[in-house]
Amino acid sequence: MNKYSEAMENIKVTDEMRSRILRNVALSLESGKDEAESETETEAEIEKEAEIKTEKEAEKETVRKTGETITANESADITEFRSIKKRRSGAWITPVALTAAAALILVIVRPWSGSSLMSANKGSSSFDAAMSEDASADYHYDSETAVAETTEDDSWDEDYPVYEDAMLEAEAEAAEEETKDNSEGIEGMVFDATEFPSVREMSDAIGFEVNDISEVPFEATEVIYRVISGKLAEIVYIGDGDKLTIRKSAGEEDNSGDYNEYTLDEPIEIEGNKIDILGFEEGYYLVTWYDGEYFHSIRSDSPQTADKMKEIISDLIKGE
Amino acid sequence: MDFNTRAEHFMDAYGNAILRLAYSYVHNMEDAEDVLQDTLIRVLQADPEFESEAHEKAYLLKTAANLAKNKIEYNKRRETDELNEELVSQEKEDLSFVWEAVKKLPDTSREVIHLFYEEGYQTSQIAEILGRNESTVRSDLKRGRERLKEILKEEYDFE
Numbered sequence: 001m002n003k004y005s006e007a008m009e010n011i012k013v014t015d016e017m018r019s020r021i022l023r024n025v026a027l028s029l030e031s032g033k034d035e036a037e038s039e040t041e042t043e044a045e046i047e048k049e050a051e052i053k054t055e056k057e058a059e060k061e062t063v064r065k066t067g068e069t070i071t072a073n074e075s076a077d078i079t080e081f082r083s084i085k086k087r088r089s090g091a092w093i094t095p096v097a098l099t100a101a102a103a104l105i106l107v108i109v110r111p112w113s114g115s116s117l118m119s120a121n122k123g124s125s126s127f128d129a130a131m132s133e134d135a136s137a138d139y140h141y142d143s144e145t146a147v148a149e150t151t152e153d154d155s156w157d158e159d160y161p162v163y164e165d166a167m168l169e170a171e172a173e174a175a176e177e178e179t180k181d182n183s184e185g186i187e188g189m190v191f192d193a194t195e196f197p198s199v200r201e202m203s204d205a206i207g208f209e210v211n212d213i214s215e216v217p218f219e220a221t222e223v224i225y226r227v228i229s230g231k232l233a234e235i236v237y238i239g240d241g242d243k244l245t246i247r248k249s250a251g252e253e254d255n256s257g258d259y260n261e262y263t264l265d266e267p268i269e270i271e272g273n274k275i276d277i278l279g280f281e282e283g284y285y286l287v288t289w290y291d292g293e294y295f296h297s298i299r300s301d302s303p304q305t306a307d308k309m310k311e312i313i314s315d316l317i318k319g320e
Numbered sequence: 321m322d323f324n325t326r327a328e329h330f331m332d333a334y335g336n337a338i339l340r341l342a343y344s345y346v347h348n349m350e351d352a353e354d355v356l357q358d359t360l361i362r363v364l365q366a367d368p369e370f371e372s373e374a375h376e377k378a379y380l381l382k383t384a385a386n387l388a389k390n391k392i393e394y395n396k397r398r399e400t401d402e403l404n405e406e407l408v409s410q411e412k413e414d415l416s417f418v419w420e421a422v423k424k425l426p427d428t429s430r431e432v433i434h435l436f437y438e439e440g441y442q443t444s445q446i447a448e449i450l451g452r453n454e455s456t457v458r459s460d461l462k463r464g465r466e467r468l469k470e471i472l473k474e475e476y477d478f479e
Contacts, residue, residue: 026324
C-alpha cells in the first residue's frame, strides 16, 4: 500500500490554500460565524457564475426542445413538475429522456483543455487559479496541466430532474456492489430513496406510522416524503436556504446521519421520552431519541434555540 | 497561544493529513478544503486541552472525519475526482489503479485503510479516532485489504 501513500502525496496544502483558509478561519472566529463564502468571492468568480448561469439557461432551452423535460422556469408547470417528481418511481424516464440526459452529461462535462470552468463558489479556489496563465504555483498537483472542474449543486439538479433521476439510478446501481459486504445497518446504506406524495402513503409503504409537524421554523416551500433503503422514513422541509429533516426508523441505531461532535447536549424528557438536544454555541441542530421501538431524529440546517427545538419535538410527538 | 497562532500551528502540523483524510471521503478538492477549514474552526472554537501532540492530531482527524461524513451524507458525493485525473495525466497508472480501487471500498473500510496505511495508526488508535469498536476496525481493515486485492486483480490485472 505504499502506492496509496504515494498517490496521496498529490494531495497537499498549497501556500495559496493555506493563506486563504487561515484568513477565513480568522474571519470566522472574529465574527463568531462562518463568513467564508461572502468574504472571499472575487469579481472574476462573480463573472464566471454569471457565465455559468447564461450557459445553464441555454442548456435548459436545449433540453426543453427534446420535449421530455419540464423545467422549473416554466411557472405554470411547477406544480406539475413537483407532482411528477413525487410520482417518481423510475417508470417515467423514457428512452428519449435518458438520451437527453446523456447528451446533457456530455455537454456539462467539459474537456480537460480547460476551455470553460464551473468553479467552486467558495472563495478563490486553487482550481480557479489553475485556469489562469500563471497558475502553476497555486496548482498543487505539481503539474502544469490546467484542470477544469465541474461542480453539481442542488439547484442544478432541481432544474434537470431527468439528469438527477438518471444519476440516482446509476449511483444506486454502482453502489449496490459496494453495499454487499457492508452490513453496518443504516450508516452503511447508500442513497436509495423512494418518494411519496404524502406522509400517509409513506407510512403505508414503510409499515409504521410517520408524522408530519404542523409548524416549521421557516417558510417551507417544499416538503419531501421519502423512504430510504426501505427502512428509514424521512420528511424534509425545504425553505429559502433552510432545511429541516425528520427521520424515523425501527430499532435503536442512530439514523440522523449527523456525525458532528456537538459541544452542547441538553437532555430533556417529553411525554416519557428521554431526548437529547445537541448543538454548538450559536444554537441547536440535532435532536435524537429512542422510544423503545423506533429511533427518531430531527436535524435543522440552521441553529435553533432549545425552546424552538422542544416545540418541534412536542409537535411531532403529539402526532404519534 | 492566540487563535491565529494556534490555527497556523494546526495548519502547518496537520494540514496535509486533514486534507488527505477529507479527500479520501469526499473525492474532490473543493469539499476537502471546506472540511479542512471547518475542522480548524470547530477545533479552535471548542478550544480543548491536549495531553500530547498525538492526542492533538487524533482529535483533529476525528473532527475532520465527522465533518467529511456530513458532507457526503447531506450532499451527494461529487463525480469529479481530481486526484485520479492528475495521476493519469502524470502517467502514474499504477497509482491511479490503487486509488480507484480504494474508492470502490465501502466507506467504513476505506477510512480504516486510509488511517492505517497513510497515517500509520494502529487499529486501537483508529478505533478511538473513528469512535468505533476495535474489533470492528480490525474486521473492516481485513475486509478492505481482501476486497482491494480482488478489485486490483480482477479489474486492473494488478498484482
